[in-house]
Amino acid sequence: MLDNIQILVQAPVITLDLVLNGLLIGAIFALAAYGMALVWGVMNIINITQGEFVILGGYVAVVMGMYGLPPLLGVPVAAILLFVLGWALYHTVIFRIVDRDLFTSVLATFGISIVLQQLMNTVFGGDVQIADAGLGTVLLMDGLVALAEIKLLAFALAAVLGATLVVFLKRSRLGQAIRATAQNARAARVLGIDTDRVYAATYGLNAAICGACGALVAMAYTIHPYLGLPYTIRSFMIVVVAGLGNLAGVIIAGLGLGAAENVAGFVLGTQFQLAFVFLLLVVVLVWRNWRLARRREYLK
């Protein structure tokens, strides 16, 4: 561990490489987390299927690549297909758990995620899959910092998608309805907003965001039917740290997590990378709660 720190001190450029690569994957985490925050904030549902949506989106890109279509086109296609899936899931299961406690939503969406994993395994097989966008690598500082173009592109797309979402929520009719429902569902209903439609749209929107993310993941990393969990738990972590309805927080936490994780993996050894993420989660929560406790409040 000390050796590893020494390397970082001696060659700061490596730290830069770690941090930059971490930021790039962090952008994808942040995007998925933004979807989760949306569903959480508007519908009061913790969506455990987040990761499976991501992987499904990845398969869209993979399948398109198989048929000779450019996988990059998979980003919008996955978003559309996943929107439909999310919408359909809302109307079969999710609508029943909107008013129930969070605990119910966690378990129910966990159940859905097992089903999705299994179906993906049956349909696409258990192989590791990738989609190849056919891009190269950008080298900086004598090749010591290497950034895959696809990751840069994914970062840029994630930023564009995030910005579009913000504008959409601020400006569009539906976006306003979603925000209104989030603030006070009852009042929204009274004012004639069809909250059921808003919920369906929100859930679909989240699935679409994840799908787009997934297409990027398939091009930049690898996918596998059972690889959704890392995205779910990190989204979770980011939302918890950033708090709900705090877009800037989600972005900062997402990017920060990506970078911190890489540095921790480097310093502690990759075997403790995930342990680090989760202990960080616990520590953040305990610390936040402890600060509240001084004012005789608590996290709830």
Place this chain on the structure above:
Amino acid sequence: MRAPYAKFAGYLAILLVGLAAPLLFSAYQSQMAELWLFIVFALTWDLVGGQMGYNSFGNVVFLGIGMYACAAVQVGLFYEVSTYNNARGGGATVFTFDLGQYLEGLAIGLPVGAVLAAIAAAILGGLVLGMRGHYFAICTLGLGIAAGQIANGWEWIGAGSGMVPPTPPAALGDLSRFYYFLAMALAIATFLVLRWLYTTRFRLAINAIRDNEDKAESMGLKTTRIKVMAWVIAAFFLGIAGGLLGNLKRFIDPIDTAFAGATFGVWMVLMAILGGKGTLWGPVIGAAVFQVVKETTWTYLLGWQRVALGLLIVVIVVFFPQGIMGYFRERFPARFGHRVEEAARPDRAEETTG
């Protein structure tokens, strides 16, 4: 006066069936042993989740601690644990345990596991039980995964290679049957302790915390201390269950057996909900139903059993959140000691007037 006798006869019947079952259906005894342990899982989860309203996804931490601690003591009394776990070399050493060593290891290992799990609960409880609602759930989820990852990186207990608990000596006889009886004894002990506990003021206190913690606190209850105590009790029994489960499964994988949040961790919650949260018998019934359904789907739906399990989870929590006991309580409130106005029950109204 008939009720106590009926109750006693009921308990006796269960005890006799439990004792006879492995002899009658010896082929199924390891699944039945697992069922007794599942009952412990569900009962202990319900103590904190159902009776106290603190939904934990992290109780596997105590299961895993108990499992590893017990196995480490069983080995450590006679061999160096790290050599035992890292004996991947040339095959020169073969680690054997005779009957005396095996039983001594178990007799010390189980309580050590239980105590360590309880201590962990006391420490962690102090940190996280201050949170409420879903933040508590999330935090415990994080604890569970982190514990698994740490065990997965810790060489002393075998890290990612897992750990094989001592090979039982041939003199022990049928291993599954041996652990069946231990698991049954543990389940009964847990049940009786909780049954007694639920007759005390402690139950009133934890129910008060569930119903309104702020009010409970303003009434002078030392809520933090009570909450931690409840978690410690749950952890103690789960720790023993972990020690037994590790030996029953004969191979401890850090993430898939010991700190198995995605399987045992979720199942314990499901079983409690399925049977009925916040009741004494609910978790027991839930565990039994769950185990039977799980084993049947595993046999008959090869390759689709996880789809079945996923759908089952959705159906249980979405359509059946009150659980089996809850259903019966609604249906036959009088049997649960709730007084019902006869006239208010349309189905009985005719009988009484007619």
Place this chain on the structure above:
Amino acid sequence: MLHHSKLAMTALAAVSLPVTVAYAQSGDTITLGAAVSLTGKYTTNGEHTQRGYDLAVDKINGAGGVTVGDKAYTLEIKYYDDESTPARGAELAERLIQQDGIEFMLGPYSSGMTKAIAPVTEEHKVPMVEANGASRSLFTNGWEYIFATLSTSEQYLRGAITLVAEHAEELGKEPGEIKVAMAFENDPFSQDVRAGVLDDMKEYGMEAVIDDQLPRELNDMTATLTKVKALEPDLLIVSGHSKGAATAIRQISEMQVNVSVLAMTHCDSADIIGKFDEAAEYTLCATQWAPTLSYSDDLFGSAAEFAALFEETYGYAPPYQAAESAAAVQVYADALERAGELDSQKVRDALSSTDMMTFYGPIDFDETGKNVAKPMALYQVLDGEYKVVSPSDFAETDAVVPRPAM
């Protein structure tokens, strides 16, 4: 108190008498039992395993089945899905033996699963021929009923270490100056491969400059590979089943990590050539078997013929996982015929004296049950094909070391 609880447990041990098992081999069929991974993280290789078993069973039945005594039996396999979790595997093994009355077991996929199942088969004295549990620790417990057709884990990358030592001069170094970076998944198989690699490195005095353990939910190796770039080792070794192989190749090429030699396991089951083309070039891959090896038997013919049959049946070239699994069934057929009766103890004894040649290679179990007759082979990806480069008797071509800068 302690004494009492010990006494109680002794009493309990006394009532736990052994049970007898029902007989499942009825009529003219012999049923073998197997729990393999049809779902979960080992699905890919679980399928290879299952297909290897199935292909051999079909072939044997097509050739008249197995003659035990003077009666011909057809073979059949009862499968369960262990979901890639060891706990489940052990449970299913117990179920196969106790409830389905299986008396002859085939192994699951992966060392972890085999580790979980072996104590069960051992306890019930049911022989198990396994083809996918390579971990050395499977053979250090004094277990008597486990037989493995494959070479054990410590041999997987021995070829790679030897090769690098032999080519040390081309790298401009003494063997003892070679720096090795290791990235092994944190699971039983890879960890045991690592133990073997460490032993071999010690022999040559090589130094491990990186020793990272990859998480099982592996999706990003950036941290490890950055370290590789910083420390510039001569040899990078990666082992993490198919997922690890695919992730490593992708990120090594993307991050432009230049190491002189890259060695890994599971190249072919991850299909690194098909997925990555040039990026996979010059990778050294440990393999239990290759279609180009010159082994052959009467059932399948040559290794190449087995490969052709497999490809015709399942539409892809057989990874070695399928070949070693098929060989396991052949071993069983052979032992059953030699045993002359369907008694698990007799069959176990017959198994232990196995000495046969298969398309997969020679099979001869030592007293611990591992196959000591067959060497591991080492591929190198050259011009988009796997070419055997080691051991020297089978080598199709010379290895290219160091790999040219890409």
